[in-house]
Amino acid sequence: MTDREQRTPFYGVLMILVALGAAMAVSYYGPAWFRVTVYLLAVMLIVVGGVMTFRDYSR
Template structure:
């Protein structure tokens, strides 16, 4: 018997159309957090959020353009 994955069944989160959507949502959420913290909050919190936002935007960018790579 073949395992279920080899029979063509999809697992949750395997839809390739969703990956770019997740990337765009990650970018939007990171930018929204960076904008929100820029109006209020101590400097140390702003720095932490900005660094986290850069990392999340980078991962979101990779997710968004993943299907276009060669």
């Protein structure tokens, strides 16, 4: 396993945590359009982070 392959799951988890933190930060404050935008970006970031985290390098 290369160094890059070992860092990929870490970056995936980091992306998920950032997305969840951003969604929590705007959950009560700010205009509705901004919250919806952040939620949509958070969902996309969580999906990409999940793929990076659980990608199988056993090939």
